[in-house]
Amino acid sequence: MRRAHRLVHRAVWPFLALAVGLGFALALFFRTLPPA
């Protein structure tokens, strides 16, 4: 991989982990399951 691609990788993954991880955590926290 080119250096530029590696730099993008390093920038993207922490951001993606934070954004998606936060979205997942909120979706789990606020989920309102239908009655069993």
Add this chain to the structure above:
Amino acid sequence: MSVEYRAVQWNRAKLVYDAVLLAAVALFIGGFAAIAWRLAPPQSQPGALDIWLRAFGVCAFLMLTVVLSIGPLARLDPRFLPLLYNRRHFGVLTFCVAAIHAWFMFDYYWVLNDLPKLAAQFTNWPAYGKFIGFPFKTLGLAALLILFLMASTSHDFWLNFLSPWIWKALHMAVYLAYGLVVIHVALGIMQYERTPLIPLMLAAGFGAVVALHLLAGWRERRIDRGAALGGDGWIAVGPPGEIPDQGARITAAPGGERIAVFRDGNIIGALTNLCAHQNGPLGEGRVVDGCVTCPWHGFQYRLEDGCAPPPFTEKLVTYRVRVNRGVVEVDPRPLPPGTPAAITCPPGTV
């Protein structure tokens, strides 16, 4: 490029790879459907479609997780390189499985004669302002479109047409697709099902992919910082004997691309670390019959001048090397592609 290489070729390794892949997918989907059928036999056609919908959906998520793990795994441990060899077929099959998942969703509403309800979910504009209740199918559709774009441009024709640089940048959109898929599941089925397996699958899959990418990136930072330059701008690589025979040591100037310094017996040569095919890491490959061989797809270049052996025409950037007081040094200023630059080590230095 290897002398045996053809743009489109089904060799034994690819056939075995694809056969194992197809068998694993069929086994997973069949097993998932069989277990679901046994646990809760469907009472209607939509119920049966729902099982297939879930089977293909889970399979697509797991396949995407594996596809995204192959790259960092191969960077962390070369034993995973065989998985990378045919990764594009894995990716195309992932798109096919995801597309079948989408088709079952369409079919589900079709059988219920309720397609307007499906359409209304995509056009429920007020719902786009919510978090819980967001039209999650739109996220899945967006991910599917990205996977389609990648699958349709996966052939080497597009790689050559777009250039490896643009092609790779385009295909990095798969990370966005993966993020969309995770939220698609989290805001979709995870909101309706009590089973802890869904959040566990999401957390374990996404967590593993993130951890692997962060770890691989962290380990490579040291090389990318670049080596210190000597007074005349050359980089010290080390004694010739410390460069593995028929292998390489990888170095880089600060802010520059990586340079692979190879040794083949007593011959030392330096090439760019970027393969002309897909920018694969040449320095992690081997010298075979005097040719540097890319570990990804076997493209080959002569060590002495960076040229692919005839009849192929690819040429790589080369770098000047010298042995100074028993230490191999490389000049990080690139020479024009195909310039002979390899040297023979002085006697007694290897």
